[in-house]
Structure formats: C-alpha cells, structure tokens
Amino acid sequence: AQTVTQSQPEMSVQEAETVTLSCTYDTSENNYYLFWYKQPPSRQMILVIRQEAYKQQNATENRFSVNFQKAAKSFSLKISDSQLGDTAMYFCAFEGMRTSGSRLTFGEGTQLTVNP
C-alpha cells in the first residue's frame, strides 16, 4: 500500500515571499502520478500541479513548481510570490498507474497562511 506523509501541519509566509511545502511518499510502483491540491476555506479541492514519475523534468505552473526526487521519494511544492489567495490547506496526493482506475492516496495536509 502507498503512503503519503506531510510533516508540516502548518506554515506561514509573508505576501510576495517564497515558501516550500514538503511531501514524502512510499510505494513499490515505478510508474505513478503525484499531485498537489489546495483546499481553501470554501472546501473546494483545486488541482495545483501534477507530476508524472517517468518525467525527469519538474512540473511548473506559473508561480507553482515542484522538486521531484524520485529516488528519495520526495515531492515538494514551491510557491513563489505568495499571494493572500494562496491561503489554503495543501494536500499532496499519489496515484499509481499499475492499479487500474482512479484511486488517490492523500497526505495529512499542510495549512498555509499568507500574511499581508
């Protein structure tokens, strides 16, 4: 079974600064996807970024980028130029490709607060 661990329950950052959220995972699979989702106070789960394990290049989406270290099973999210709207709970998630169909395994979440 896969496990996902987020060791930072809470983090805070000043507006316009950079922050990095950590995530580690454990799996015996070689092919899989990793995701970061954010859940603001509205509770709507929003996709932030996705990384395919077979790609060596780190994914980037505007101010969001990841540092994917496959051997270390580490998948951190960097948010640059933090904005007040980035305040949310951030979840790291794993999905294996060996298992047919969809089944996300989530970490415990990191509550990020962006301060003005």
Place this chain on the structure above:
Amino acid sequence: KAGVTQTPRYLIKTRGQQVTLSCSPISGHRSVSWYQQTPGQGLQFLFEYFSETQRNKGNFPGRFSGRQFSNSRSEMNVSTLELGDSALYLCASSFTTSGYTDTQYFGPGTRLTVL
C-alpha cells in the same frame, strides 16, 4: 465546460437513517470517485465507478455503497448512519479509462452531519 457538481451541499440526518448523495461529473468524464474527509482520518478513498461498474473500493463497511448511471452520474448511499459518518463527502471525476489514468477534478462536496 461545467465542473463537477454535487447535491445536496448540506445535509443533516439522525443516527439510523440512510442518505443518498449525488454527483454529476464533468462532461465526457466516465470515471467517478468518492472520498470522505474528516478531521480525524483526513481524506480517504471510498470507491470508484467506471462505465456503471465499481472498479476500485476503499476500506469502508458495507453500509457505504454507490452506483453509476449510463450518463456517468453517480450516487453514493450510506445506510444506518452513525455519528462517525459526519464528514465532507467529495466526488471527483476524470477522463480515466481502462489502461489510462488521468487527473481527478473535484466537486464542492456534500457536508453531512449526523445527529
């Protein structure tokens, strides 16, 4: 393209009752997954439906069931409600087919409170 919709958004039930939640996926998505979110257990996978068939199932008791219709809309049912079933129930849809896994997009959730 419209997102994933879930109804109702809020629900209050009493112990022993049953409840049915509904999810309409993004147009063209045939895979629908359900997750339970609680403060104590976090986000847990319930089950996934694809082409009207349950394809994956999480570790939940048989009181939790679901189904999918030919238009890909899905319902989940919880029978004999317990206090511990109070949670946010999230539905997600994806373009995942057999042999191809795609990103899941979530609906706004149904907040179930069991009294």
